[in-house]
Amino acid sequence: IAPQLVYRFIEQTMQTGPSVSLKCSAAGNPTPQISWLLDGFPLPQNDRLLIGQYVTVYGDVISHVNISSVKSEDGGEYECIASSRAGEASHSARLNIYGLPYVRPMSTVSAVAGKQFHIKCPVAGYPIESIVWEKDGVRLPTNMRQRVANGSLFIDTVQRAADQGTYTCTARNKHNFTSQRSVEVRVLVPPKITPFSFARDLNVGHRTSVQCVVVTGDLPLTFTWLKDNVPIETIRTSQDTPSSGHSRVQASAGAGDPIKGPKRGPKVDLGQAEQSPRKAITVRQYDAFTSALSISTIAPAHNGTYTCRVANGAATVAHSALLHVNGKRTPLVYLFVHALALTAEVIHASFFRSFSCFPLPLFPPRFFDRLPRIDLDVFACIDTSRDR
Known part of the structure; x- marks a missing residue:
């Protein structure tokens, strides 16, 4: 259940001196955590400000910000954010403290190229007549991508060349008292992957x-x-996938020996029929911006969707490609068995577990020209472990 705020603090306007408490309460499953911001930045640390949080017997979480002996610089827009893995909910309201304008220090902030950027001037004091934003001494906005509203600066479709740099906000009251601070805006460029795909004729x-x-x-x-949304590192290279070898069953009687009938079973030569292919997936990084995935011997188990996920300080992006393995059609394997008692089921269960076998009682006469025509069963077997 996504977090829901069940109690929210309200906007207040007050003189300096007394204490004030701001409270938020949230419910959700799992129990959310509540964090606080002041004008979009972490709350300042001082002896007069205390943050507390606890969970009630009903599972609600209650968090409060207590400020003793408030000063004008404590004013601003406070925001509580209730978050969990199920989602988040937030609420904000202003705390106005009468006094001269005061802009709090701002640490370096990051913007992502191609996205919208928003920063609020962290101004305290009340009342404030105007807030102005500048870049390199020029008042903003200077183009259609920029706008200033309610003390906040918005930049659409951020560009590194045009938008990275030092910004200054200046707050002024009606008596022409001012305060200003500067902030460094760093523009980060997210990764962009060149699309890739697997060949269609892979067998x-x-x-x-x-x-x-x-x-x-x-x-x-x-x-x-990732393969099918599972990191490649977790894919086992177990050898439990059947492969088809050219398996054969030979007659137990040597050349010229009499056929003894069904009491003499077949002699089995499985060759490499039980050997399984290795899922030979290799990942190599060639340089700082190139990674390759290789499969040295393709098997049916390699069918699936492969995803390359790339992350940097700006964003995480991904590109996926489907690998479809065309099955190698295995020709019929004809088995000449000197045992009338054998059936297709017996052959499958005993010798050719990955083959489907069926009897072929009728063949053109020339098919048996060089074979005895008495006490002989003929079976056709097809490897069913491969895709077609």
């Missing part, structure tokens, strides 16, 4: 490789490969 036993190349984006980059 069992072939090799393949794809490269995940990031053409733009700030370094360092973190690469993660």
Whole structure:
């Protein structure tokens, strides 16, 4: 259940001196955590400000901000945010303390290229007549991507060349008293992956490789490969996938020996029928912006969707490609069995577990020209472990 705020503090306007308490209460499952911001920045740390939080017997979480002996610089827009893995909810309201304008210090902030950027001037004091934003001494806005509203600066479709730099906000009251601070805005460029895909004509036993190349984006980059949304590192290279070898059953009688009938069972030569292919997936990073996934021997188990996920300080992006393995059609394997008592089910259960076998009682006469026509069963077997 996503967090819900069941109690919210209200806007207040007061003189300096007394104490004040701001409270938020939230419910949800799992129990949310509540954090606080002041004008979009973490709350300042001082001896007069105390944050408390506890959970009631009903499972609600209650958090409060207590400020003793309030000063004008304690004013601003306070925000409580209730968050859990199920979601988040937030509420904000102003605390107005009479006094001269005061702009709090701002740490360096980051904007993401191509996204919208928003920053609030962290001004205290009341009342405030105007708030002005500047960049390099020029009052904003200077283009259609910029706007200033209620003391906040908004920039649409951020560009590194145009928007990175130092910004200054200045607060003024009606008596022309002012306060100003500057902030460094750093523009981060998210990764952009060149689309890749697997060839369509890949068969069992072939090799393949794809490269995940990031053409733009700030370094360092973190690469993660996934198969069907599971990280490649967790895919086991177990050898439990059947493969088809050219298995055969030979007659137990040597050349010229008499056929003894059904009491003499077949001699089995499985060859490599039980050997399984290795899921040979290899991931290599060639440089700071290129990672490759290779499969040295394709098997049916390699069917699936492969995703390259790339992250940096700006964003996490991904590109996926489908690998479809075309099954290698195995020709019929004809079994000549010197045992009339054998059936297709017996052959399957005993010798060819990955084959489907069925009797072929009728063949053209020339098919048996060089074989005895007495006491002989003929079975056709097809490897059913491969896709077709």
